[in-house]
Amino acid sequence: MKKAKLIIGVYILFITQPRFLLRAVVNSGIGEETYAPRNVLEGREDSGTLADGIEEMEECFFDTLEKLFVKSGVSPAEIDVLVVNVSMLSPAPSLCSRIVRRFAMREDVRAFNLSGMGCSASLISVNLVENMFRCRRNMFAIVVTSESIAPFWYSGNDKSMMLANCLFRSGGCSILLTNRDNLSSKSIMKLKCSERTHLGANDEAFTCCMQKEDDNGRLGFYLSKTLPRAASRAFAENLKNLAPRILPFRQIVEHLARTCFHTLLTKTSIFKKAMEGRVINFKSGVDHFCLHPGGSALIEGIKKNLGLNEYDVEPSKMTLSRFGNTSASSIWYVLGYMEAKKRLKKGDRVLMVSLGAGFKCNSCLWEVMRDLGIDNNDTIWKGFIDDYPPRGNTINPYLKNLGWLCQENPPQFKSIK
Structure with a gap:
């Protein structure tokens, strides 16, 4: 992840919709030291590619996992379950496969690649691991969680889709989980x-927050005015x-x-x-x-x-x-x-x-x-x-x-x- 200050993002958006975007950023509570993908910082936000998205994810994954293995003393070969959750990007081979290949994990590792789960995907991954632990003892599991922004920066003028550019930033982490009783003294949380x-069965809740194209065919992430009501429910x-x-x-x-x-x-x-x-x-x-x-x-x-x-x-x-x-x-x-x-x-x-x-x-x-x-x-x-x-x-x-x-x-x- 390139660590550089993101003052606003792309100034062209502020030229087209200055007051709306300024109000959105000011009221969002976001500061000026957040992180963004390389292509956004380089001014290529309207031409992000699949390669940009994969590079963005691999920077996060490989850095956090290497630090996790060093800190915990657990080797990649000991991992029994790997869960990766990135909502917007789902390439083939999967992001899970890229991690398995990079760290030479075992052939029988149980790998899960979750997409489209949104901001709540991390706890869904934890719940998935929790259910796996109920079936088998003495396991190690890793949850890798992030989001890809690089190929999906919205460059149109639809206000409901421009909000995502104001709110979302780059970041990610890796979490090690285990159900080994002999490691309870080393665990930090249970x-x-x-x-x-x-x-999802409710129409309003289903459509209030979704990826789609605007009237001009530009892909973006739509945030409806009914989002607060769906979130409250x-x-x-x-x-x-x-x-x-x-x-x-x-x-x-x-x-x-x-x-x-x-x-x-x-x-x-x-x-x-x-x-x-x-x-x-x-x-x-x-x-x-x-x-x-x-x-x-x-x-x-x-x-x-x-x-x-x-x-x-x-x-x-x-x-x-x-x-x-x-x-x-x-x-x-x-x-x-x-x-x-x-x-x-x-x-x-x-x-x-x-x-x-x-x-x-x-x-x-x-x-x-x-x-x-x-x-x-x-x-x-x-x-x-x-x-x-x-x-x-x-x-x-x-x-x-x-x-x-x-x-x-x-x-x-x-x-x-």
């Missing part, structure tokens, strides 16, 4: 449970099924009693007003919330629905600012922030929540096996974790540098002969 919700359905599995029994009983009381007595306006705004207290069963940083509006919505405070959503907001929305890998950047800030202590419970096209909401609960963050040089946030959250009054860099685009009569570009 999966307690997972929950998957899929609203998927999120509510997921938590409804997850809550009984992660909350203390007392909290569940209190919620059921309150619900019954509300049903019986809300006909009286006094009681109705008293019951407004009451939500399940997930903090009684969860210590940390690892939320998908899909955008500032999404984070604020989850914050309100779960009754969280700024401390709870700080990791997601800071991840969005520093790295942008890196699709399915985003939640692992959020987890890395918690580790770098030394928030994760032995016995803590971490709730991961991700949402993605389909429309899907997936979640899982982890238990921290030992204190984490002792060595900040071992996280993706090394070198700049102390700069987050920013102190004092900060000025949005996009508004500061490009605010002139929103003027009534912005300066005109002149050709140079």
Whole structure:
């Protein structure tokens, strides 16, 4: 991954739709140090090729996997299950095959290549490994998660499809999982449970977030105005099924009693007003919330629905600012922030929540096996974790540098002969 500042991306888009794009970027919560594919940084965003996409993925895969094998002491030949999730790019041979070939993995490795799963693909991969572990003991599994942007940068003028250029950035990671009992003392987290919700049968949910061509035949990623409503519904359905599995029994009983009381007595306006705004207290069963940083509006919505405070959503907001929305890998950047800030202590419970096209909401609960963050040089946030959250009054860099685009009569570009 080429590490270079992406100030805005492609300025030609700001020339055609300046006010709309500036508002979108300013309100997104994304900073100016996010990463982009090489072809975008080189000005070839409208001519990305399959080779650009494969190069983008291999840079991420090979770098993270090499570091993972060195850090864990596990060799590629010991891997029993390999799961790769990249939604937009699905070449042949598969991305899985490229990893197997590069690291000379065993011939009997169980390889899965997931595509089209959107931002929630990472936890789908974890759930797949979880089910594999139930069938066989003493296994090693690797989940590789990323997203390809290089061949899919939208260069048209459809506002609903231009938003993806503002929100999505390059990133990825690799995760090692095992069910070997003798390695429990070396593990950093233990999966307690997972929950998957899929609203694909609903027309509105299915079409709110999808890859398609615009009226001029330009391929892009469409984000509908109904996306927040579909996300809220998927999120509510997921938590409804997850809550009984992660909350203390007392909290569940209190919620059921309150619900019954509300049903019986809300006909009286006094009681109705008293019951407004009451939500399940997930903090009684969860210590940390690892939320998908899909955008500032999404984070604020989850914050309100779960009754969280700024401390709870700080990791997601800071991840969005520093790295942008890196699709399915985003939640692992959020987890890395918690580790770098030394928030994760032995016995803590971490709730991961991700949402993605389909429309899907997936979640899982982890238990921290030992204190984490002792060595900040071992996280993706090394070198700049102390700069987050920013102190004092900060000025949005996009508004500061490009605010002139929103003027009534912005300066005109002149050709140079």
